[in-house]
Amino acid sequence: MEGLQAWLTNQNWTESLTFLLDVGLVLALTYMVLLVIAERRTLWMVRGFIFLMLAAAASNRLGLTLLSFVLSNLVIGSAVAMAVILQSEARRFLEQLGRGDILNMLRPTRQGVQGxxxxxxxxxxxxxxxxxxxxxxxxxxxxxxxxxxxxxxxxxxxxxxxxxxxxxxxxxxxxxxxxxxxxxxxxxxxxxxxxxxxxxxxxxxxxxxxxxxxxxxxxxxxxxxxxxxxxxxxxxxxxxxxxxxxxxxxxxxxxxxxxxxxVNPSVDEVVTPSLRGIRRQLREKSLALLPRLPFPGSRKKT
Known part of the structure; x- marks a missing residue:
């Protein structure tokens, strides 16, 4: 209990709120991108790209200079490749963003492939x-x-x-x-x-x-x-x-x-998760990881 009080006392809430806002905006942007994408293989590719970005950010934060350099360049190369591969999806995303249809982009859609x-x-x-x-x-x-x-x-x-x-x-x-x-x-x-x-x-x-x-x-x-x-x-x-x-x-x-x-009855079906379901999953995972989450400014000042 004393450790928790000391952590709350030394916590820099401004940096923590900024960190949470940053993560929230990234998740919202990722969710909008996933709404535009229609195919399961493309979703896997986007997930791999997100994993590379997270790995690059983590290695940079941990001070792994060489690994961070390699991952950062790999992220740049992957972004260029995806821009070529996902031309139609990127064009549709930019068109909706340019028209200001942000609320429409956040609405869950369901695109079912043949059963x-x-x-x-x-x-x-x-x-x-x-x-x-x-x-x-x-x-x-x-x-x-x-x-x-x-x-x-x-x-x-x-x-x-x-x-x-x-x-x-x-x-x-x-x-x-x-x-x-x-x-x-x-x-x-x-x-x-x-x-x-x-x-x-x-x-x-x-x-x-x-x-x-x-x-x-x-x-x-x-x-x-x-x-x-x-x-x-x-x-x-x-x-x-x-x-x-x-x-x-x-x-x-x-x-x-x-x-x-x-014949295997499993057929790919693209179902975009609802915003409520994503919010519930994020809340459950956040509560589970909160005691171990390394928020910025959580280190004690000496």
Whole structure:
């Protein structure tokens, strides 16, 4: 108790209030930036940048000169890179800030990506129509959160990072497009790449199986955390490859049932936290760290 009284007596409240105001303004600015950002990967990048800034400030405060110099330059380089990568987000943020829409920026928004059932419906509907039109197709679906190593592909293909839709899948596999001769890689609720060339299985397969079926068997033999959906160009039959084995022929309803049982249901959904929830979390963490918080001017004067 005496130690707490001595700390309160020697505390420089002006510097402490300035410190709290500084931290509060930084948190408010960070919150506004996160509201503008829409994608989960971009959020991770911003969080990494914030971590670098905090590490640079901490190293400077602790007197670690060399580490502070390296981190400060790394922060500058990261800021320049992010300004190039996040051009649209930065432009939208500056436009809202210039119009004075600060209150609107602080309002919580919710941007939901397609849920897992909607994603599977889009995939199954696209496969069904491709099958009816006898258009060959090959789709790779990751079944776990661990991404497939691109080195397992013969050719990684062209990166797309597009939301899954029935129309997009059908368009990719039209013979008049440049990306039809290959597979599309689906991760969560997005098409990551198209025109992916897969290794061919070395197993002795039936003569009725074409290159797409053998490619589906080859990648599922090599990679455990994926399955492949194949649409035959000759017969229009639907097949599902898993661990090097083909399950065929399938109806669209049976395909959906198998996908629901095997595909990881976790799909990225961007939900901007409400200001009330952030305030409650900050209050709880602040109360937990308050006895150990090194406020400026807390050292005893000698």
């Amino acid at each position: 897992p059932k909607t994603v599977l419906d889009e995939i199954v509907d696209a496969v069904k129509e491709l099958s009816q039109n006898r258009t060959g197709a090959l789709l790779i679906l990751e079944t776990q959160d661990i991404p497939i190593d691109e080195r397992d592909f013969s050719v990684p293909g062209i990166r797309l990072s597009a939301e899954i839709s029935r129309e997009l899948i059908q368009t990719i596999f039209q013979t008049s497009t440049l990306l039809h001769d290959g597979a599309i890689l689906i991760r969560g609720a997005r098409i990551v790449a198209a025109g992916v060339i897969l290794p061919i299985s070395e197993r002795t397969a039936s003569r009725q199986l074409g290159t797409r079926h053998r490619a589906a068997m080859g990648i599922t033999e090599r990679v455990e955390n994926c399955i492949c959906v194949v649409v035959s160009e000759e017969t229009g039959s639907i097949s599902l490859a898993e661990q090097g084995t083909l399950n065929r022929p399938l109806t669209s309803s049976k395909l959906k049932e198998l996908l629901e049982a095997r």
